[in-house]
Amino acid sequence: MSEKQQRLVYSIIEFLNQSIQDGTVKADDKESLEVAIQCIGEAFTVDPSDKEQSDRLSVKPATLQSIFDVFIKTRDKVGSGAQASSSSSPAASSSKPKAPSAEDKAQAEKHKQSGNAQMSSKRYDDAILAYDKAIALDPTNAVYYSNRAAAHSSKGDHLSAVGDAEKAIQVDPSFVKAYHRLGHAQYSLSDFQAAAKAFERGLKLDPNNASLKSGLQNAQARIVPDEDDDGPPPLVADDGLPASRDTGAGAGAGAGGFGGMADLLSGMGGGGGGMPDLASLMNNPQMMAMAQQLASSGGLANLMQNPAVADMMSRVQGGNMPSMEEIMADPSLRTLANQFGAGMQ
Structure with a gap:
């Protein structure tokens, strides 16, 4: 959701809250309107009580009412001007003002x-x-x-x-x-x-x-930039692969080969010898860089021909997650881990 949409929703909620406070809304309708405000805020993830959101989304000193008033005035001016223009004769409209x-x-x-x-x-x-x-x-x-x-x-x-x-x-x-x-x-x-x-x-x-x-x-x-995207573009390393924004994230992985790889995986939910959380793996810049390098080098095709990998994938699909010890017991996987662990900077 873009910040423009949230700013509009914030202004609407602000207007509704003001209508409750100044008595515009009848007392009998106050509770219903408060529920509606809460539902609108939740639907658009806007919380007026959040100071950070308030500072970011507020359009003060303008209000929704004042912005609407400007629109009405502009529309009326344009409409009256067009009407006057259409009612005037061609000769009058083409004539220039007389020089004073x-x-x-x-x-x-x-x-x-x-x-x-x-x-x-x-x-x-x-x-x-x-x-x-x-x-x-x-x-x-x-x-x-x-x-x-x-x-x-x-x-x-x-x-x-x-x-x-x-x-x-x-x-x-x-x-x-x-x-x-x-x-x-x-x-x-x-x-x-x-x-x-x-x-x-x-x-x-x-x-x-x-x-x-x-x-x-x-x-x-x-001027608030249009934030329709979900964030700044990813950083790119010298080799063209996505780079982590945390400059210290790759240090341990590059220093210890297999040990650095195990630290990286265990830090993403694989503690206690179990598999790391897959969502965390997919969101980790280092793992995504490794996956891209593996695909471009042809190693992915060779890896998928490994019977041990095929067996592991079938077990994963069945809900039986192998442990880190089992994965690293396979020589090809252990070599692959050492190679990528040493390659991360």
């Missing part, structure tokens, strides 16, 4: 200055209104969209900030500050990959920009 006059530009600049003053006083709604007026007079100035994006972010409306930052970039792709606005808004929405891309785009224009560099580092640090 010098008087419009001067008036727009005054509104921008007013918006900046409102921002300094933390009156963000008033600042947004001022920037609205500036944009209405001069929609060709990327600064106005960028400043409005900053106002939206300051009041926590990062989705609107993304839209304004992208509009600023559309108006003027060389306006570096817009990329920082976009990256900051994406980061605040916990979309760290999109944030990193925005900062990278800005750095292509201004490679020495300290704010963009810092933003990129912060975003990259929060």
Whole structure:
């Protein structure tokens, strides 16, 4: 199961627990919901009480509710934009905005200055209104969209900030500050990959920009790699065979020939002269390397022609496991053990 799935399940469980705590769920339904939470956690091996899992799977400061709200807002914005586009006439949709006059530009600049003053006083709604007026007079100035994006972010409306930052970039792709606005808004929405891309785009224009560099580092640090696989790829030794990640595991096997082999087997469940656990054997990197070397050298075919080996295999299939003493009593098996024991590094 990938970590992405577990993160989603963790967020669902977190939302359900919050619904119980804040009284969203009726008291009569609380017990049933708690049972459901337990079943969901067990099915996806997610335990919210496990601190290690909590640190790894939590999407805070975002929540499932806030992520869903962002989706709804985005869908509504896209839907209303498409509807407006379809209702407009071909002539209107193909026409470009009228270039602002010098008087419009001067008036727009005054509104921008007013918006900046409102921002300094933390009156963000008033600042947004001022920037609205500036944009209405001069929609060709990327600064106005960028400043409005900053106002939206300051009041926590990062989705609107993304839209304004992208509009600023559309108006003027060389306006570096817009990329920082976009990256900051994406980061605040916990979309760290999109944030990193925005900062990278800005750095292509201004490679020495300290704010963009810092933003990129912060975003990259929060990106969780896709963990659909079961772990890192196996280490490979110089001879191309799988190598143990425990660098000390092969030392004893390489030092003592038959004795090292016996130590290896006994360490995997073969203590007391019995056969080792087969599952442990198959999971042990040294044994898998030995098996591959045996198959590639042709020794496996010769080994299977040995009557003693054939008898041993038939006994294993019948549930009668031979002891280590019996196996090592056969000269060919003892020689094979000595050879592989001396070959492990």
